[in-house]
Amino acid sequence: MEIPKISIIVSTYNAEEWLKKVLWGFEQQIFKDFEVVIADDGSKEPTKILLEEMAKKVHYPIVHVWQEDDGFQKSRILNKAVTACSADYIIMTDGDCIPREDFVQVHYINKEPGYFISGGYYMLPMNISKLITLEDIEKQRCFNIQWLKEKGIPQTFKNNKLTARGIISI
Template identity: 70%
Template sequence: MENSSPSISVIVSTYNSEEWLEKVLWGFHQQSYPDFEVVIADDGSGPRTKDLIRSMQNTFFYEIQHVWQEDDGFQKSKILNKALKACRAEYILMTDGDCIPRKDFVEVHYLNRAAGHFISGGYFMLPMNISQLITKEDIEEQNCFNIKWLETHGIAKKFKRTKLTAKGHVSKFLNSWTPTTASWNGHNSSGWKKDILRVNGFDERMQYGGQDRELGERLVNSGIKSIQLRYSAICVHLDHKRGYKTEVSIQKNKYIRKQVKKTRSSWTDYGLTKK
């Protein structure tokens, strides 16, 4: 393994979801752009996740770093900050351990990166039956991004599936036409490490509910602009339960985001460095 730093560090968050994580890691093994590392931000998983990573580490062409912390409830912001510190690249791509990347996922982020900007990508949500059905071979053959294959397993004909079918000028038009704000999304966003460090990373007071968007809002307040690529940078989102979702955390996060908007703050005192 060469010691030179990769062009991109891909942070993949996970928690006790070995079946989904394995599929995601196979997705990164199909990437058309190869100069990246994967940094797994593990929010307290048991030994099965560590065993999975160890068993597969030599299978993939890319290097894997496993950054782990003790289980203390939903503390994704904390583990993402730890993963950020471990990243060796100047450019960071963030996604989740339940999102299989399309084979051009890293390449699209790499080719569209721009100084003073972050990228907001898109996802296509899959139901549980298809999430479980997807095999290594389906990922290698990109069946899980093939609308005809998905239709045979019950995907409805809705506009949202355009994310999987749009190409070239069509995807560029849809990126510019969509009314959806180009926010920082934990499942599919990228930006420069120096920009993220400048706003002090994630606010570690925040648990589930918009902590990723809050980072993006501070980036915007610091002068960073967003690029909308929800029809170009694509992953499929595997279904799962969200037992960590609580009304308390959602309301607390809404209050923090409201204060960030009100004060136009670009800094948090509860991020990578503390007061």
């Protein structure tokens, strides 16, 4: 198997419902040459089972890096995950951040040796987050401001984050 161009580290802890949505978001990526490394800070068996199931459904390899639950040790598990990465270019994200279909592509197009790319996120209200289905991720509806308004997202200036593409994003 060839070494992927990008390794994506996803941190998680006992949050299978959200992790599944995140992994499904990576399945929808336009840029496909990557692996996902799960930085698991001591999750129980259901996370392992989910990862085994998802590995059969997605196009990319999933590497599960797990450590014993010893309280919040995110930095330690992230360091372990970095050493498990196959690619030279690493993207880090969290297990509750669903990536838009161009997330990996934007990183790849804009990467440059000696620099890093920092991105933002938009925290949806929990009631709207729970409404997001795998189909909404496939069709990218959950990133559409009109869809979010129909689901009841509050009107606020922060909504501009959802429509702005930034200076380096395509």
